[in-house]
Amino acid sequence: MNVLLTIFAAASLTNVFPHIAPKEHYSFAGSNALAAQIQQGAPADVFASANTSIPFQLYDQGLVEKPVLFTRNQLVLIVPRSNPANIHSVADVAKPGVKLVVAATGVPVGDYTRTVLKNMNLGNALNNVVSNETDVREVLAKVALGEADAGFVYVTDARTVRGKVATIGIRWAAQPRVSYAVAVVSTSRHKAAARAWVKALLGKTAQAKLRAAGFLPVK
Amino acid sequence: MIRRIVVFGASFVGIGFLVLPVVAIFARVPPGRLVSQLGNGAVTDALRVSVETSAVAQALVLLVGTPTAVVLARRFPGRELLVALVELPLVLPPAVAGIGLFAAFGRFGLLHTSIPFTKLAVVFAVALVSGPLYVRAAIAAFEGVDENIVAASRTLGAGPTRTFFRVVLPLARAGLAAGAALALARGLGEFGATIMFAGSLRGVTETLPLAVYSEFNVNFDTALAISALLVALSAALLIALKWRPSLSISRFRFAASS
C-alpha cells in the first residue's frame, strides 16, 4: 500500500490494528463517537466498529459501503490488582458502596455491559456506577489506576494491562454476541486502497494476529 | 491607504474568525428547537450539576484565592517561584491536571481520599483550572493599589485588617471582579480535568461541557442546544462584567495621582 489511509476504529482495537498495519493514520475512540464524526463529514477511509448496529446505521444513511464482520470479542470484569472492594465474582459488583465504572450507553461496550448485567439479573449494580466513560480504554484506565473498584471491558483490553488488573470471567451464557464490523467510508478518496485494506483484514495474517491478541474468530 | 486596508482587513478576519463559530451554533438550530431541547432531562440535569459545582468552586476560589493573592502581592524572596507554581495549572493540559488530581487526592494518591467520582471531584477540577486565573488577576489588582494610600491608612490608625477591608479591597474591587468573572467562565467550560478525575455520571458529575461531549455521540441537536446554552451563559457573564460602569478601573486610576 503506498497510500496512507485514515482508519477510524473502536478503542479496543488500539493495540492490535497498528500491529496488523503499522503504517496508517489511526483514530481510536468509542465507536459511536467516531460514527458521529463521520456523520459530520470527518475524512476517514475505513470505519471499524465494536458492534454491527452502528456501521449498518451509517450504511442506511449512505455514509459507508456495506459493513462486513471481521472479528468477535467477549467481556470480562476487571478489578485493580489490590482489589480494594474485595470483588471475587461478577455478582459482587452489586454490593453496596462498590465504585463501578462502565462505558456510557451508545458506546458498544457500554451497551454490552448492560446486557450482561441484565442477563445475570444484576440490574441493580447500575446503581453503583460512578462514571459513564466514552470508550472502553477509559474504563480500563480508571480500574488500572486503582481509582475504580471494578469495570467491564473486553478480554482483549484486560490483556494490555496484565499485572495491573485481575480479571473475573463472565460465563458464556450471559455474554452478548459481540461482533465487530468494518466498512469503507463512502466519501473516501482512496476507495480502492480502502477496499483492499478491508480485504486484507479478513485475510489469514490479520486474522491470526487478532486471535493472538485474544479476539475471537468470526465463526 | 494600503495600510488602512490591511489593518481593517486583518481585524475583520480576526473578529470574524472569533465570532463565527459562536454565531454558527445558533444558525444551525432554529431557536424553537433549541428551546425545546432545553426541556430534555439530560440538559436540565447537566445544567443543575454545572451551576451547583461552579458555584461551590467559585466560592472556594474566592475564599482561598483572595488571601493567597494578598500574600503573593508583596515582595519576598522566592515570590516569583511561588507565583509561577500557582499559575502552573493554567498552562497544563486539563488532562494533565486531571492526572495530577488523581495523584494527589486519588485513592492511591498522596492523600488517600474518596473524592474521585464525586460532585466534590468536579468542584476540585473546576477550582484547579479556574483558580489561578482569579489569583493572577487578584495579584495584579492588589499590586495596583498605591502603596502610599495603604501607608496613609496605617498612619491614620487603621491596622492591617481594617486597612484591607476599608481601603485595599474597595480599590482592588474592579480587578477582583474581572478575575472572578474570568474564573467562573473558565470553570463553567472545564472538561478535561473533570472527565478524568470526576468521571461523567448524569445528575451527579456530568456538567454541561461533559454533556455536550456525550450528547454529540447520541443526539447532535441536543449537543447543539447545550452548546448554545453554554455560549449564552458565558456571554452573559462577560457582558455583565463589561457593562457595569461602577466596576470600571479607570476612575480610580487617575484619582490616585495628585
Added chain:
Amino acid sequence: MATLALDFALPLRGFELSLALDVERTVALVGPSRAGKSTEQRVAAGLARPARGSVRFDGEDWTPLPPERRSVGLVFQDYALFPHLDVRRNVAYAGEPDGLLERLRIAHLARAKPAELSGGERQRVALARALARRPKVLLLDEPLAALDAHTKAEVRHELAELLRELRLPTLLVTHDYEDAAALADEVGVLVDGGLRQLAAPSELVAQPRDGFVASFTGANLLHGEAHATGGLTQVQLGDGTCVYSTDHATGPVGVVVYPWDVSLAREHADDSALNVLRAEVTSVVEVGNRVRVRVGPLTAEVTAASAQRLGLRDGGRVYATFKATGTRLVPL
C-alpha cells in the same frame, strides 16, 4: 512640651542614614533629594524600621510600635487621599472631623471626591485628615511641593499660621530652603544621610557650617586658597583676584558672600570695603521689590531704586564690593 526623639541609623542606597534629632517645636529637614529626608519621616511614622536606634515620644518607646499604634499624623507629598471616599469620609477616617472642615475651609467640598479637587484643596483635606486623628506629632512630607508657584505663597502663609496654632511637635521635609525658613523654628540640613547643621534659619544664614549649607541657603560660594596676612586672611580666587576676610582659615576654602551684602557702583569709591570685583552685568532679575543682579561670579541683591539709578538694565561693567567682615570662610 512633649518631644519626639529620633536617634537611629538605617542603611540606604549608597550610604547610611544616621542622625539624632529632637523635635520639640517645628523642625524642617532640608537637603538634596535622596538624602534620606523622607525615610527619616517614614521611620518616625513607623512605616520603616531602623537598623539600630530608637524613636521615642515623651519618654514612650515607639520603636516596636506599628504606625496605627503611634499617635502620628503624616501628610504625604502626593497627599494619598482615598480616591473612593468623598472629602468628609476621608477626613473622618481616623476620627470625628469636629470643625476641622470649617477650620481648613473645605466644608463646602464635603461631598466631593479627591479627583475633583485642586492641589491646594487636596492639601487641606490631607491636613484635616491627619489632624482628625488628634495626633501628638505632625509629619509633613514636602507640604508645598505639589503646588504651583501662585498657590504656594498663599498656602505657605496659611500653613505657618496653622502650625503656630497647633503647637504640636512637627517634622517637615522640604527641598526648598525658603519654605523651611518660613515654616520652621529649626532647620536641619541633611546631606548623604548625616546632619550637616541644625539651627534656627537665621543662624544657618549667618553662620553656615560649610559650603553646602551656605549655598543651600542662597549664598554666593567662591573657591580659593587662603593664608593669613596681618590681621586678616587673604584668599586668592581661581582667577587671581584677592579677597579678604575677618575669618581665620588656611588652605583651600569656600568664600561665602550673601547677595544683600554686595554693593554695586559704576565707579570705584574708596571706602573701608576691601573686597572689589569688577565684572560685566550678565543678568538682572526682579524678585518682589528687590533686584537680583549677576555680576561675574557673584549674585548681588539691591533695591529696585538702586538698580534703576545705576541703569543696570543696560548691562556694562560695574564694581561689586563687599566688606571683609561680611565675607565668611567655610570648609569646602
